[in-house]
Amino acid sequence: MIHYDLNCAEGHRFDGWFPSAAGFEAQRDAGLIACSICGTTQIDRALMAPNVSVARSDKGSVADTPLSPDQPSPLERLRKEIEANSDYVGLRFVDEARAMHEGRSEARAIHGEAKPAEAAALLQEGVPIAPLPFIPKRRQN
Structure with missing residues (x-):
């Protein structure tokens, strides 16, 4: 699934989930996507920041570090x-x-x-x- 921020011709912004980029375009071209505020079907993708995964460190987090038996919780x-x-x-x-x-x-x-x-x-x-x-x-x- 792909998440897109969408804009209608009236400038309303909303989001949607689609199976693929082609799936979004097919639904849009068929008039199946409508703005929930004004109802127009003139919809396009909005400019959005990329969803970048951050690399995970091999080191455990502080919460993963067990307390020593001498140290009370x-x-x-x-x-x-x-x-x-x-x-x-x-x-x-x-x-x-x-x-x-x-x-x-x-x-x-x-x-x-x-x-x-x-x-x-x-x-x-x-x-x-x-x-x-x-x-x-x-x-x-």
Whole structure:
């Protein structure tokens, strides 16, 4: 398939895919290609930049380079940062977050566990919470 940028006689620009250059010309000459804006069948190819493939390097990308076993992953570093700077409240998370939001408890950084419906209810109440991209360490195998 060949991709062409096309122009109509009114100057509208659009694109089309064709099986070959000859296929485009045959469809155009038969009046099968029409501008979707004005409906004219006076269509021609527009000047377009060539689609040039870039050579691929044999070197892997940074993402392909495995981390050394001694180096923690970015997710593990995030986990350690959160665990070091907040209190784990476990299954009491919903009650603790709501109490802090309502002023019944001292505000502090917490993390814990909540069911999806409970988290949705907190968000509807305006309690600022966010899901964490990891499972608590004590719940991992």
